[in-house]
Amino acid sequence: MPIHSSRSLRRTNPITLILLAILTFGFLYFIFSSPDGTTTTPVSGIKQAANALSPPSLPFKKVKKGQEGQQLAPPVVHYHMNNLTTSSNPIANQETVLILTPLARFYQEYWDNLLKLTYPHELISLGFILPKGKEGNAATAALQEQVQKTQKGPLKKRFASITILRQDTESPLSSQDEHERHKLENQKIRRAAMSKARNSLLFTTMGPTTSWVLWLDSDITETPPSLVQDLASHNKPIIVPNCYQRYFNKDNNKWETRPYDYNSWQDSPTAQQLAKDKLGPDDILMEGYAELPTYRSLMAYMVDDPQSNPDVGKEVLLDGVGGTALMVKAEVHRDGAMFPPFAFYHLIETEGFAKMAKRLDWQSYGLPNYFVYHYNE
Template sequence: MKPEKLFGRDGGPFNISSNRFHPKTYGSSLFRQKGARIASVIGLIFIVFMFFHSSFFSAVEQIPSSLYTMKDDPSYHYKEYDLRDLMNVKFTGDYSKSGHILICAPLRNARDHLTIFFDHLRKLSYPHHLVDLAFLISDTDDDTYDSLKSKLEIIQKDDDPKVHFNSAVIYLKDFGALVGQEFSDRHGFAAQGPRRKLMARARNWLLSAALKPYHSWVYWRDVDVETAPETIMEDLMRHDKDVIVPNVYRPLPEWFGTTEQAYDLNSWSESETALQLAETLDEDAVIVEGYAEYATWRPHLAYLRDPNGDANSEMSLDGIGGVSIMSKARVYFEGCHFPAFSFERHAETEGFGKMAKRMGFSVVGLPHYVIWHIYEPSDEDKVIIAEMEKERKERETAEREAEAQAHRAQSATQRYNDNGAEEGPLAHGNDHSS
């Protein structure tokens, strides 16, 4: 294979000036022409610089001023970040010293959930000017993109400036997802390994594109959360842990016989049984919780909930779920990520928890601090719902028919009574007395 040549302006392997072979008598003229061209270029650069001067500095001012330094000499314009501050990030209630938060939200066919998600965003108590929003839309066939743009424009142009976020960005990247978005598609056992690895890739792309040196915290949030406290970010940050998650439940319809159910089983502490199981599996295998195929007997954050328990109680975790994750940015800056491969037989958020723990970071969950995921019917639920709907319609039809029969019977009785009153013996009683 021939090496690639570097071509000059004349198409040859060298950059040859047309003035190179001119007679020496033209030297002074050429010098003057060259000087004029240089002066023209310098003048043009100066004009362009002055034109964009104000916009240049206004763009720089959008970055937190405490996190960069601008030299007085215009020739030394640059941003300076003291990343040492990230090692000691701690929320004390003083927002000005708490740093910026990056909220990351991966999206796929999420149009129907964006209304409630943006309602949550609008109500967040953490100062919005310290929050950046980042969205990654992937493998979507609905109008998530248009809906997201519309809602971002609404919230960023709100009449109340306190509602505006510091910035918002949308990223588009497909990963070739083959798993559907129905509840049973996403939660079926066979789909879990490939799905988790693909989701890890999406999270890593979003994080790598959006994370900036001035971010102190990163908050991951699923858009299909139904109920969560407005103070959730501060509530999690106050624990001063490197990685922390709340408990996640979901409400259930009355016909379930109970009103609630543990939703996220991906937050757990390791067990000896699970460690032994991992040793028997292929190196690419991914253990997933809540399936009979992998009996791990791990303590799950979800099952340790006490409705009357202390919301600040902590539980040390090894794996975590991805519905709501608060983490310090230094966790990612130091190299921890969402494994898109089998890391200790786990991937994505559970693998992230494992990796963070392996790197010496604190990973905890709050068993009694609960947020609520929306209810999504499984295929089995849909069968039951369809049967219940069929029974309801049959019952309503029978009730309407019974009412119609009763009405017809009442009408017949009324007609009989009316006729009897007009033509019966009592109607001609005076005829006998005459």
């Protein structure tokens, strides 16, 4: 008995089937590709942005006037944020790191140390913000010179992207010298300006592919080359190393170290009572000044005896953190934790950030035996 095809199939014109196949292919291509022809960008992918409206953490080159062709339409890109990881093994998971630096004065030692970081540079984006004014201009010129040299150099040394922002305001201080920066009377206005700079830099540069944010001050000139993966290995939402300073002791005729950053601390009943009873709503408490005895436990003095083979991975809980080298999971910032430029529970800038993060249920940690070093002026 002969086998006959169904009536509907026999009546279908072959041309109709071909057209249906073409339309199906076109529909699938439209769904799974962006308007500029590129496919959906994976969270772990780093490549040049196709349009100026793409995430700021991806590099983008403007089309110069006179060039042929038209500006591409803004792409529609899907980011599956559930696939974005922040883990104790960031290299294996290809986690992107955004290193952010407010920069008022350029130190060559800072840049040289940055280049020595062993975290894959193709997974690192850099962001800088510099103030308006003469010193800011000089710092910008020096920074741009090193950026161009690095980004045209060996591929292994190049960073995924570099963003340089210029503020429309000058630094509130007349000088960036260390003595001037740390005068008590300059602290509130200085740290409020720093908070605004940090927030502007953060909100402009953090993109949907960012897993970690490392805040690294421009005068941090020496860190372990494995700084990024060392801090990430603890897998904490906020973690900060101990910041010390190398100096030449003329009395002993040798190089020694001393504490530098006093903003990483555990709170005390004295400080809490002082804030409650004697401070106005806009007053702030700061560490390292005899005029403001808080009796907080400072991480700078939690260092174990060097002769006892101290554990560099030792962790302590903190209520306040410094920003000289501060590692933050990007999701903490995405939750809304920023740097208050105003008195927030009598705290400001990085210490205020730790308090704000704690209010959002993110705990801060410190590494008292793990050191980074500040430039010695």
